[in-house]
Amino acid sequence: MRTAMLVTKNGEWAKDAVQETFLRVYRNCWQYDASKPFKPWFYCILLRECYRVMEREKKVVPFGEQLERIAVEPDLPDDRVDVYEAMQSLNDIYRIPLLLKYVHDYSEKEIADMLELNVNTLKSRLFKAREKMRDRLGGEPHGSEA
Structure with missing residues (x-):
């Protein structure tokens, strides 16, 4: 989720991308080459989903909103x-x-x-x-x- 947030810069888009990524991984697990590491395969799918969601939405979230959400978290x-x-x-x-x-x-x-x-x-x-x-x-x- 953190990666999707950093890529899309939008919480809802990130949720969509992550959900679709898990669905695609599940549906296409037969394509996974077990002789290679799983994480790069997974993140490749996640990045493509993030790009797809961003392309679909075709809008930019104001960066200030992102910073305000982080700035109010006291533990950071x-x-x-x-x-x-x-x-x-x-x-x-x-x-x-x-x-x-x-x-x-x-x-x-x-x-x-x-x-x-x-x-x-x-x-x-x-x-x-x-x-x-x-x-x-x-x-x-x-x-x-x-």
Whole structure:
């Protein structure tokens, strides 16, 4: 659910995507290759469902609503909201690989396969995503002197 929320930026869309993902996994479990890890196969289906739901809805949820919901949760540290805001402000081509790499701990090869990208393209997007995150969070460029 967390991944669907981060991808779709909308709670109802995320619920739809997750529900449809579980239905598709159940209906198509015969297509799963048991010699490969289950999670990448599952997340590939989830991402496609998120894209399908977003395409169907064709609207954008105001980002401020998302932040307000998170900001009122007392158990979240203040810096986590900043990271969430920075991540949500990225374009999908940067946000989704970053999410899969650092939240779900997939290898670059697994992510490239899920997103149907060349590994070098993925590495480039991850590099740019990290740069954009650093800029949004006010970090220093790598290798800079204080």
